[in-house]
Amino acid sequence: MTAADTGAGALTDPAVLTVGDVVAGGTFPITRDSLVRYAGASGDFNAIHYRDDVAAAVGLPGVLAHGMLTMGLAVQPVIDWLGDPGRVLDYQVRFTRPVVVDPVEGAELIVAATVGKITPEADAVAATADAPATPAVPGTARIDLTVTYNGDTVLGKAQVVIALAGR
Amino acid sequence: MNPELVGRVFPATTPYLVGREKVREFARAVFATNPVNLDVDAARAAGYADIVAPPTFAVVVQEQTLAQLLAEPDAGIDFSRVVHGEQRFSFTRPIVAGDLLTAQLSVASVKTLAGNSMVTALSTITDVDGQHVVTASSTLVVRGDA
Numbered sequence: 144m145t146a147a148d149t150g151a152g153a154l155t156d157p158a159v160l161t162v163g164d165v166v167a168g169g170t171f172p173i174t175r176d177s178l179v180r181y182a183g184a185s186g187d188f189n190a191i192h193y194r195d196d197v198a199a200a201v202g203l204p205g206v207l208a209h210g211m212l213t214m215g216l217a218v219q220p221v222i223d224w225l226g227d228p229g230r231v232l233d234y235q236v237r238f239t240r241p242v243v244v245d246p247v248e249g250a251e252l253i254v255a256a257t258v259g260k261i262t263p264e265a266d267a268v269a270a271t272a273d274a275p276a277t278p279a280v281p282g283t284a285r286i287d288l289t290v291t292y293n294g295d296t297v298l299g300k301a302q303v304v305i306a307l308a309g310r
Numbered sequence: 311m312n313p314e315l316v317g318r319v320f321p322a323t324t325p326y327l328v329g330r331e332k333v334r335e336f337a338r339a340v341f342a343t344n345p346v347n348l349d350v351d352a353a354r355a356a357g358y359a360d361i362v363a364p365p366t367f368a369v370v371v372q373e374q375t376l377a378q379l380l381a382e383p384d385a386g387i388d389f390s391r392v393v394h395g396e397q398r399f400s401f402t403r404p405i406v407a408g409d410l411l412t413a414q415l416s417v418a419s420v421k422t423l424a425g426n427s428m429v430t431a432l433s434t435i436t437d438v439d440g441q442h443v444v445t446a447s448s449t450l451v452v453r454g455d456a
């Protein structure tokens with residue numbers, strides 16, 4: 144498969160991509176239904192994600208979204224932009240603020256994806272008298288995600304490393 | 311939390327068979343809309359054997375290993391005080407429906423900071439050929455008594 148096959152090759156051409164570019168984004172309305180659906184799909188049945196009384200008993204301000212639901216949806220705009228989930232090489236987040244999901248109003252998460260760093264492809268270099276050989280390095284980019292809820296960011300160091308070319 | 315957990319390697323989990331409908335169910339739950347996550351023909355056209363799981367699906371396989379950690383008799387982890395601090399997935403290749411995956415947990419670090427304990431656990435997920443698929447890393451924070 145080549146980058147052109149994904150239909151997104153031009154977008155991720157390092158000659159076109161620039162650090163600071165906003166490449167993708169989206170708005171995700173989360174409801175209690177979303178939490179129940181994620182609980183079933185993931186197998187995470189911690190009751191703080193669907194029972195107000197349990198959330199209150201452990202001192203939480205309300206029923207919280209699963210952190211892994213926030214992490215899971217936040218990368219989706221990047222995948223839609225790439226056209227291929229297989230181009231995600233590494234994805235990390237810190238959970239810095241809980242997302243309280245109101246039973247009636249729900250919660251709205253806003254995602255913005257920005258190019259943080261570009262590492263161009265490098266060819267393998269044969270050993271010389273002065274330096275050891277270095278292997279070929281495929282081109283990658285680090286995409287930084289900003290996820291906000293009520294104007295506050297809820298994830299820290301949310302970074303997706305993507306392959307610049309398809310696998 | 312028991313600092314002697316560092317370096318401990320747990321038994322590999324019972325193999326997890328990645329079902330196509332489970333991948334679809336998970337994909338819908340994380341708002342995935344890409345056809346490669348949902349449609350077999352689209353996935354095959356993109357060069358995959360079957361539909362591709364969203365990146366965070368690896369947590370479903372990893373979960374079995376975290377349960378091992380929390381159940382370890384001498385770990386001293388009070389589940390009611392556990393908060394998920396950090397999560398990372400490092401892929402060799404994406405998970406695809408039909409994969410038979412095994413996970414093996416190792417404890418990378420145990421730290422104490424401001425009265426809280428933090429444990430970072432690595433779950434190395436491999437396929438039926440023993441090839442690396444993804445490493446899932448979780449940092450769990452166990453809140454202190456304060």
